[in-house]
Amino acid sequence: MQSRPKKLMLIDDNEIDLKINAKLINLANLFQEIIICRSGEEALDFLNKYLSTPELLPDFILLDIQMPEMDGFEFLEHYKDFPEKRPVAMLSSTLDFGDIKRAEANPYVIKLLKKPLSPSELEVLISR
Amino acid sequence: MKTPAVRVLYIDDEENNLQAFKASFRRQYEIYTAISAAEGLKILQNVDIQVIIADQKMPNTTGVEFFKSITQTYPDPIRILLTGYTDIEALADAINHGDIYRYITKPWNDLELHNSIKNAYDAYRSKIDLRNKMAELEKTNDELNRFIYSISHELRAPLVSVIGIVNLVKMEGLYHSSGDYWELIETCSSKLDYYIQKTLQYYKNNKNVAEPTVVDFDQLIKDLIEMYAHSNKETQFTVSIDQSVPFKGDLFRIEVILGNLISNAIKYQKVSEPNKKVNIEVEVNREQAQINISDNGMGILNEHLEKIFTQFFKSKVHHGSGLGLFIVKEALNRIDGRIAVSSDIDHGTTFKITIPNAK
Known part of the structure; x- marks a missing residue:
């Protein structure tokens, strides 16, 4: 088997979705480790904390859009200044074309994935 | 007083x-x-x-x-x-x-002037009342639209979690572990999701007509077939696109119109039919796009043909939301398009749509 990326960072405020998606990804065996962050702030703190130890940083980020206080787009605004950037996919139940366009126009976002998360869709993305 | x-x-x-x-x-x-x-x-x-x-x-x-x-x-x-x-x-x-x-x-003359002032004041009141009513209506309409929009979003998020859980159950091999309960949950959730999506489509259709953008029918139809045939791989599609001139129009509404018709063509097939077929023809010229979508499905009863475009009409046997074709009609009205339908129970249904080219 091809070496799979090691660490995924999952940013979502919804406890249930975190649980479902973490489990789905584990069952599909897509990553070796999942870093769970319950807000954009928590994710930024994590990234900044391990800036000097890049081996501890995630290889891929799955980012929810609708979150209280700092939403997905605001997170990306801060992420822009982060020196060790990794690919980001947004994850949302949105059907709003505005959100979809806005997400895919962002240079750090490779795709907007729709909830419910499909492991095979994610697999295609990370193998690119 | x-x-x-x-x-x-x-x-x-x-x-x-x-x-x-x-x-x-x-x-x-x-x-x-x-x-x-x-x-x-x-x-x-x-x-x-x-x-x-x-x-x-x-x-x-x-x-x-x-x-x-x-x-x-x-x-x-x-x-x-x-x-x-x-x-x-x-x-x-x-x-x-x-x-x-x-x-x-x-x-x-005092009486004449008095009457004139009285009438002038009445005219003033009507003018102001009308303006206030207009503003009130616009506000109510706006609130209603926003309400539908946010409700659809808030309702959909937890529903999508439920669908996610069902997917997880499938992956863990538990789908058939409790009789058909999981299957029932999945059916109900998908139905609810479908209603919410239609509500959102209807809401978006109520908004103003967007600036015309370039429409590539070949790509659009491919995408839509992929999206709707996802759950049903039995149906054979024959697509012929004749587009040698550019077409400009309201991409969102055209997508809604064709998406609903294609999804119906797939959904309302005869269960017993071994060769389920959908035929899509598109012909674009400088003036308009002519799109024909025909299927060999179950057809529409003659007495229902008149009613299929009305809100919440559904046949007794095969219920959808009663919104799909209504939304198609509403969307076509917004972009000056036309639709005609012919159908019989033996041979299936054909929808013919004409959409003006905004160029």
Whole structure:
């Protein structure tokens, strides 16, 4: 088997979705480790904390859009200044074309994935 | 019931007239008087005047000139012109440019002037009432749209979690572990999700028509088939696209229209039919796009053909949301498109759509 990326960072405020998606990804065996962050702030703190130890940083980020206080787009605004950037996919139940366009126009976002998360869709993305 | 005092401004360069006016009407109205157009303007700036009466013949500024000068700044008060003599030209000018409600000849008759002021005030009230009603309606409509939008979003998030859990159950091999309960949960969740998506489509269709964008029918139809045939791989699609000229139109609405029709063509197949077929033809010229979508599905009863585009119509046997074709029709109305349908129970259904090319 091809070496799979090691660490995924999952940013979502919804406890249930975190649980479902973490489990789905584990069952599909897509990553070796999942870093769970319950807000954009928590994710930024994590990234900044391990800036000097890049081996501890995630290889891929799955980012929810609708979150209280700092939403997905605001997170990306801060992420822009982060020196060790990794690919980001947004994850949302949105059907709003505005959100979809806005997400895919962002240079750090490779795709907007729709909830419910499909492991095979994610697999295609990370193998690119 | 005591009616609130009507605020009347009277402008005349003759002090005697101002006094006489005050003497006659001060009991009925709240009277403001001004000796010149400039003085009158000062009062307008400070008092919310409802009816203005101005003498035509004044030094510096005539009554009509004054009315003309305030058409933009004070459009609401109703204007009455007083003329000492019959000056046809001044009157024509007044009616054409000064937005005059009525003219009265001098010397005025108290009863006539009184009636005119009363009528002018009624006109003022209707104008303001209508404007308030319009604003209220726009606000209500806006709120309703926002409400539908946010409800659809808030409802959908937890529903999508439920669908995610069902997917997880499948992956863990538990789908058949409790009889058909999981399957039932999945069916109900998908149905609810479908309703929410239709509600959102309807909401978006209510918004204004977007700027026309380039539509590549070949790509669009491919995408839509992929999206809707995802859950049903049995149906054979034959697609022929004849697009040699560019087409411009409202991509979102065209997507909604074709998406609903393609999804229906897949959904309403005969269960017993071994060769389920959907045929899509698109022909684009400089004037319009002609799209035919036909299937060999279950067809539509003749007596239902009239009703299929009405909101919440559904047949007894195969219920959808009763919204799909209604949304198609509404979306077509918004972009000046047309739709025709022919169907029979033996051979299936054909929808013919025409959409003008915005170029």
